[in-house]
Amino acid sequence: MNEDGDGLLVRRCREGDGRAFAVLVGRYEKPVFNAALRMLRNPEDARDVTQTVFLKVFEHLDDYDPSHRFYSWLYRIALNESINALNRRVRNEPIAGDEADERRGAEDEIASEQAGREVQRALMCLKAEYRAVIVLKHFLDLSYEDIGQVLGLPDKTVKSRLFTARQLLKDALSRNGVIGS
């Protein structure tokens, strides 16, 4: 455990130092929110999941095994909560956020926003297990080893799943005209 970083903060949290938890939330609020957002698409759901994740982390700090990286544990909770939220969604329910996206698009055609919408649309075509590896690799910048820790998978499986996920994503992006087929 890195005692100068997350590990130290976790230890201080366990000792009852609320400020240490505030630092952890500040450090990981954005990646957790973005992971949830890319898994769920809907910002409201992503916000709810982010809150749930940190509350669960706080409740279960004693269960955290300090021999693993804190963020691996945190991101695992984030993905699980995102998948739970996906499962709670009513099937075929229209995904909120499209309308807002279109409205925003009419006002501001910034390239990154356009890319974001298209990528998000393509991501939503993937099964959650494939979306998860894309999110971990590209939005949380994790290594294969870290992804393996988060998902509880061996390195080899991480690589093959990532490759399949990218092929599926490429197909979806090609259908949307974002990249050539």
Add this chain to the structure above:
Amino acid sequence: MIDEKYIELIQADVDGELPEQARAELSRYLLAHPEARALRDELGRIHEVLARVTREDPPPGLRETILAAVRFRARPPVRGQGREAAWTAAGMLRYAAVFAGGLLVGAAAWQAGVDRASVFEVSEVAGTMVAGDPVSRSAPVDSFDVALDQVGGTVSLFGSPSMRVVQFDLDFRGPADVVVAHDGEVARFSGFTGESAGRNGRYALVLDGPGSMESPVQVSFVVDGRTVQTGTLHAAAPH
């Protein structure tokens, strides 16, 4: 057809995880196999597209909402009822966690410097309340109705031996503030508008001050700077 071994190396190269000792071997393979170069380019394009996607900032107030909820959890058990206090606190945390989305009110509570209360939005409450939650399984101790142009609904007080919760089932049709006075403290929750009605419904305010078990709770609704309705919730409902 690309050998599986080289597919793995190409992907590792694009991901910046290619072992140094494999670099020369991959270079030779790429030179000899155009389909391998095409795959590398294709993976590179996917990387570029994904890199263009903006990392969004979390909604304002989210951090404060989280910390407000955690602060409640962090308090020590009260009045020698440690076991039950801890249990109910965990229940309330789940209560807050399940319904989350307390951004609006949570942020207001934080900004107002409310030190002994945490407030959560609890919309979508029906059917998803956790088993054993003190609020879900008990009847309100006291309640009153609100019927104003700007807001309508019910405000209820629930209690367990170690905690009390004011629950707001409200439909905001226009701008209104909610002022809660309890145990010598006053907290004002502002920012409710008709627009917030899309996700509104149920909010909960957790009271955990030392006098919270007995003191009445006064709830006022303020519209355009004027108090238009005030109701008082009693720990023991008046007979």
